[in-house]
Amino acid sequence: MSKAANTRLTILQKAFELIYTKGYQTTSIDEIIATTQVTKGAFYYHFKTKDEMGIAIIEEILKPTMQEHFIQPTEASQNPIEDFYNMISYLLLEDPFLQVKYGCPVGNLTQEMTPWNNKFSEAxxxxxxxxxxTIINSIEKGKESGLIRKDVVGEQVAFFILSGYWGIRNFGKLQNDNSVYLVYLKELRSYLDNLK
Amino acid sequence: MSKAANTRLTILQKAFELIYTKGYQTTSIDEIIATTQVTKGAFYYHFKTKDEMGIAIIEEILKPTMQEHFIQPTEASQNPIEDFYNMISYLLLEDPFLQVKYGCPVGNLTQEMTPWNNKFSEAxxxxxxxxxxTIINSIEKGKESGLIRKDVVGEQVAFFILSGYWGIRNFGKLQNDNSVYLVYLKELRSYLDNLK
DNA sequence: CATAAAAAATACTGATTAGTATGAAAAAGC
DNA sequence: GCTTTTTCATACTAATCAGTATTTTTTATG
Known part of the structure; x- marks a missing residue:
């Protein structure tokens, strides 16, 4: 990787960490360049505005991570119900980057940036x-293989699972204690079993 | 109500509206006093700091509203499952103040202010x-009256319902379209029926 | 009405913000 | 090696921020 490309990636990664822990609006460019040891000239060479950097974080950091960790495993899945549970459980309890008190990066950004910033909303x-x-497809496969009831509606379940995940992440932020995750996961288990 | 008390209440109400639509950090005191037609001297006579005002909004606006709209109706409930659904459905589709694109005021504040501000977290x-x-109590009553299965765990269900609500509110913000609510509500109905 | 206290008005401060202007160093192309 | 382009460094700006200092007006109380 060229030195310039490295500078750009460093900015994105460090900025993302700051934004995840502090929020987008309250993370200043001065703070970003201080922690990255990059000058303001360098920053504005790589990004025209702060928002352009924000979008780049979504496209170049969040998107690949999501592809790798959620999309691909789910696509390869043979047992949707088991894998939905494992996916959420992994995210809540085991992912080494995510922390209870900081919530879900995507959820945080959604809450903070919509509906005022269209670029963010779209990304x-x-x-x-x-x-x-991906979840919907996985459910359809499960229905074909008989692991999921035929009358289950994929879109409904997808929204239900993802909503619950975002919501419990917010509870985690509030309580800063992953015991809420354990309670939630028990009920998720029960909900998912009812799809069989 | 005295004129002073009226000034205070006006500030809280208008500030709350601004914060609900724009977020806490991005709502400035200058903006609040501009829309309320109150001077800075008056604002800082009533509130020592911006955060003190924020807490007052939670205590004096959000709390009474929640008491009136969610707590009391649920406590009076004879049919928990039906009333849970109606409560969420009302909030999502009918409440005249709440708007799809602005999400849930309490969820928004939680996301934005925790874990950095202890006072906000506590309130x-x-x-x-x-x-x-209140939800847990309602479930227990439902179990006694035979409307809810005995093996249902109240705390789990409470977290599940509230998480889902916060989460779908965030989806609403993202899509700015209440069709996501309709899809969500169908699955909520199905989930709740499984508690019988 | 007189006085004291409460309530509000005005003008300011220092810090922080995103972004810019300009020039210097580093790298690439020939 | 020379030139051009890319990449980065420094110093600045204008706007906005939460909060303060001080004074004036309004209200309550005798």
Whole structure:
């Protein structure tokens, strides 16, 4: 990777960490360049505005991560119900980057940036739709293989699972204690079993 | 109500509206006093800091509203499952103040202010716990009256319902279209029926 | 009405914000 | 090596921010 490309990636990664923990609006460019040891000239060479950097974080950091961790595993799945549970459980309890008190990066950005910033809304919508469609496809496969009841509606379940995940992440932020995750997961288990 | 008390209440109400639509951090005191037609001297006579005003909004606007609209109706309920659905459905589709694109005021504040502001966390936790406990009590009553299965765990269901609500509110913000609510409500109906 | 206290008005401050103007260094192309 | 383009560095600006200092007006109380 060229030195310039490295500078750009460093900015994106460090900025993302700051934004995840502090929020987008309250993370200043001065703070970003201080922690990255990059000058303002360099920053504005790579990004025309702060928002352009924000979009780049979604496209170049969040999107690939989501592809790798959620989309591909789910697509390869043979047992949707088991894998939905494992996916959520992994995200809540085991993912090494995510922390209870900081919630879900995508959920946070959605809450903070919509409905005022169209660019953010579009980029985030694309991200979320990707995840949603993958879940729907997985449910359809499960219905064909007999693991899921035929009368289950994929879209409804997808929204229900993802909503619950975003919501419990918000509870986690509030309580800063992953015991809420454990309670939630028990009920998720029960809900998912009812799809069989 | 004295003129002073009226000034204070006006500030709280208008500030709350601004914060609901724009977010807390991005709503400035200058903006609040501009829309309320109140001077800075008056504002800082009533509130020592911006955060003190924020807490007052939670205590004096959000809390009474929640008491009136969610707590009392649920406590009076004879049929928990039906009333849970109606409560969520009302909030999503009928409440005259709430708007799809702005999400849930309590959820928004939680996302934005935790984990950095302890005062906010405490005030919001109190609010949410009130709601949660009311749901749990209602479930217990439902179990006694035979409307809900005995093996249902109240706390799990409470978290599941509230998480789903917060989450779908965030989806609403993202899509700015209440069709996501309709899809969500269908699955909620199905989930709740499984508690019988 | 007189006085004291409460309530509000005005003008300011220092810090922080995103973004810019300009020039210097580094890298690439020939 | 020379030139051009890319990449980065420094110093600045105008706007906005939460909060303060001070004074004036309004209200309550005797």
């Amino acid at each position: 985030l919508t694309e991200l979320v739709n990707l995840w949603k469609e | 919001l936790t109190e609010l949410v716990n009130l709601w949660k406990e």
